[in-house]
């Protein structure tokens with residue numbers, strides 16, 4: 001008799017037939033319509049799509065901060081039924097607490113979840129050093145530049161060592177040079193620590209540089225209209241941007257996004 005098949009591991013993120021309709025004064029707004037995808041453990045998946053198509057709504061549902069109107073979500077097989085403490089979150093704005101020091105901002109998720117703090121101050125110090133912020137732990141957020149604040153937010157997302165990172169346009173407010181540095185640092189951290197990452201961006205090259213797979217969403221209400229695999233091993237060297245295969249992928253994606261913006265029929269063509 002042959003051995004039974006090994007149990008199949010649940011994906012780190014499973015989104016099944018998820019839809020979201022917001023109530024509004026002018027009637028219901030359908031933000032997301034029937035989205036399904038999975039992200040494997042350790043995989044880096046980006047979502048690209050036109051403004052207002054429902055990407056942030058989708059991410060809030062994965063984090064358990066918004067409930068879906070239809071469908072279901074699960075992290076490592078466990079249903080998402082409320083705010084998830086197992087994920088590290090990062091948004092477009094750093095959303096730091098202005099009255100707390102940089103160190104206390106980084107430690108905040110641990111304090112909120114009531115998890116043991118032993119060694120936490122050292123870990124915060126190590127993360128801040130990694131982010132080039134040694135010497136800033138006792139400063140207040142207002143004493144930092146926008147790029148530095150965003151790096152504090154990255155340290156905060158990593159402090160509890162979450163297996164899953166959810167990032168909603170985390171670098172879009174940064175200048176081009178700081179942004180390149182942050183993208184490189186993120187690519188190295190997530191590859192080294194095998195984080196599962198769901199990353200929302202408008203920047204095609206950033207998505208191709210970081211991702212194993214890219215999902216393109218169409219106009220609101222959002223559905224996934226295209227999926228592109230990025231075959232290069234991670235972490236990647238910035239020199240890869242000169243590779244013709246890298247640039248061909250960027251062009252394919254640009255095309256897919258333009259089709260998505262014209263509507264679902266064009267995207268499917």
Ligand SMILES: Nc1ncnc2c1ncn2[C@@H]1O[C@H](COP(=O)(O)OP(=O)(O)OP(=O)(O)O)[C@@H](O)[C@H]1O
Nearest residue numbers: 022023024029031050051052053054055056057058
């Ligand atoms: N809390 C809310 N209440 C009502 N409508 C909302 C709410 N949040 C988002 N929406 C609407 O849902 C739609 C999708 O918004 P969402 O923020 O998810 O888009 P997005 O793809 O993240 O856009 P962007 O790329 O500009 O960040 C928009 O029409 C928006 O107005």
Ligand SMILES: [Mg+2]
Nearest residue numbers: 055056057168
């Ligand atoms: Mg958004």
